[in-house]
Structures are given as C-alpha cells and as structure tokens.
Amino acid sequence: MPLPFLTADRAFDGETEDVVLPFHDRQRWRRPYRPGPHRVGLAALVLLLASFVLVAAVIIAATASVTGAWVWFGVALLLIAGALRGLRLGVWVSSAGLRHVRYFSTRTTAWSRVGTLRVVQQPVRWMGLPRTLQGQGLVLEARSGRGASSPADGPVVLLSTHNADFLGQPAAFDRAADTVEAWADEYRT
Structure with missing residues (x-):
C-alpha cells in the first residue's frame, strides 16, 4: 500500500542523487518534511481523549x-477538529508559493x-510556548510591495529546531x- 506522505524525505534517503524536489505534481500544496513525533503523539492523545468523550x-x-449527549458530542467534534488542525501546522509549498499554517491562521506568500x-x-x-531557547530558525523576509509595507512583512520564523516537528x-x-x-530557489523570480 503506497503511503504518499512518507515520500517527503526521498530526496535525502540516498535513493536519488540529483532530485532535490521529488514531487511530480508541483501545483499541489504539500509539506516538504514529515510531521514530527511530538506533533503526531499529541494529536494521537487528543484523538484518544475524543474517543472517550464520544463513548x-x-x-x-x-x-x-x-x-x-449533544453537548458532549460537540466537545468531541471540537477535539477531533483541533487534533486534525494541529497535524496540518507547519510550512507547505507548491509552485504558487509558500504557506505558513498556524493554529488559528494561515499566511500564503x-x-x-x-x-x-x-x-x-x-x-x-x-x-510554540512563550518560553524561548537558543536555537536555529528558518526565517522568511518578504519583499515589500509597490505600496506601503505592512508590519506583517517583517521576518517570520517558519521552522525552528525546537518546534514539535524537529525537537x-x-x-x-x-x-x-x-x-x-x-x-524558493526553483520558483523565486
């Protein structure tokens, strides 16, 4: 059974030497890395809690x-939706641009x-908590538009060594x- 979400790291497994972008359909939004064990584990715990609430x-x-019963059924649906949204957090790329998905917002550049x-x-x-540690972060600095630049155009940390995917x-x-x-090197003009 093919599992397409596991092919994100194929370019780095040694199977292909010259392929940096191993995706055939580049119009589709995809995460260029696997979700980390902390993110998946937390989502599994929330889904387990949701199953108890449904019972x-x-x-x-x-x-x-x-x-x-309807109130608790609604609570279970909120837990399931929260767990699924938590699994979608991170950076997504396509030929159209870069998408930074946060829990309550999504920003596409x-x-x-x-x-x-x-x-x-x-x-x-x-x-993702307020506590900060010294680490590395992938920082995006957007170009200013033709008009006035907004405060949202400042540097944004997309990935870090201490988030749930890479801890x-x-x-x-x-x-x-x-x-x-x-x-970015492939599609940036």
Missing part, C-alpha cells in the same frame, strides 16, 4: 438526557514576494530547511 456521549444519550529565506541562530520558542532532530531540521530553500 461518554453515547452513554449519556442512552441513560440520561439527549441534550447533554507568493514566490515572487519571498525576499530571503535563511537559517539563523536566534532565540526560538520551545514547542531533538537537528538533521531533520537541516533537511527541511534545505528543501524549503530549494523550492
């Missing part, structure tokens, strides 16, 4: 009020607006940063 909703519907992408040593957030995996961070930079 509780069924028990409440069978023994007590139906309105209470066309390749023509991408100024520089570089890895810098700086304080980065640990697992404790510096080699995976380096591969992901190199892949995003390769996409």
Whole structure:
C-alpha cells in the first residue's frame, strides 16, 4: 500500500542523487518534511481523549438526557477538529508559493514576494510556548510591495529546531530547511 506522505524525505534517503524536489505534481500544496513525533503523539492523545468523550456521549444519550449527549458530542467534534488542525501546522509549498499554517491562521506568500529565506541562530520558542531557547530558525523576509509595507512583512520564523516537528532532530531540521530553500530557489523570480 503506497503511503504518499512518507515520500517527503526521498530526496535525502540516498535513493536519488540529483532530485532535490521529488514531487511530480508541483501545483499541489504539500509539506516538504514529515510531521514530527511530538506533533503526531499529541494529536494521537487528543484523538484518544475524543474517543472517550464520544463513548461518554453515547452513554449519556442512552441513560440520561439527549441534550447533554449533544453537548458532549460537540466537545468531541471540537477535539477531533483541533487534533486534525494541529497535524496540518507547519510550512507547505507548491509552485504558487509558500504557506505558513498556524493554529488559528494561515499566511500564503507568493514566490515572487519571498525576499530571503535563511537559517539563523536566534532565540526560538520551545514547542510554540512563550518560553524561548537558543536555537536555529528558518526565517522568511518578504519583499515589500509597490505600496506601503505592512508590519506583517517583517521576518517570520517558519521552522525552528525546537518546534514539535524537529525537537531533538537537528538533521531533520537541516533537511527541511534545505528543501524549503530549494523550492524558493526553483520558483523565486
């Protein structure tokens, strides 16, 4: 059974020497790296909690009020939606541009607006929390438009060595940063 989401790192597995961008359909948005174990583990725990809440909703519907069951069914749906959104967090690329997906917002930058992408040593957030540690981050600096530039055009940390995808995996961070930079070099004008 083919698992297409596992092919993100094929260019770095030694199978292909000259392929940097191993994707055939470049119009489709895709994450150029695998989700990290911390992100997947947290989503699995939230989905496990959602399954318990769904069982509780069924028990409440069978023994007590139906309105209470609907409330817990809604809570379970919110947990499932939150876990699925958490799995989609990160950087996505296509031939159209670069998409930075956060929990409550998504920002898409066309390749023509991408100024520089570089890895810098700086304080980065640990697992997205307010606590910062010294680490590396892939920083995007967008080009200013023809009109006035907005504050959103400032440097944005796309990936870091201490987020849920790369915590404790510096080699995976380096591969992901190199892949995003390769996409930028391929499509940036």
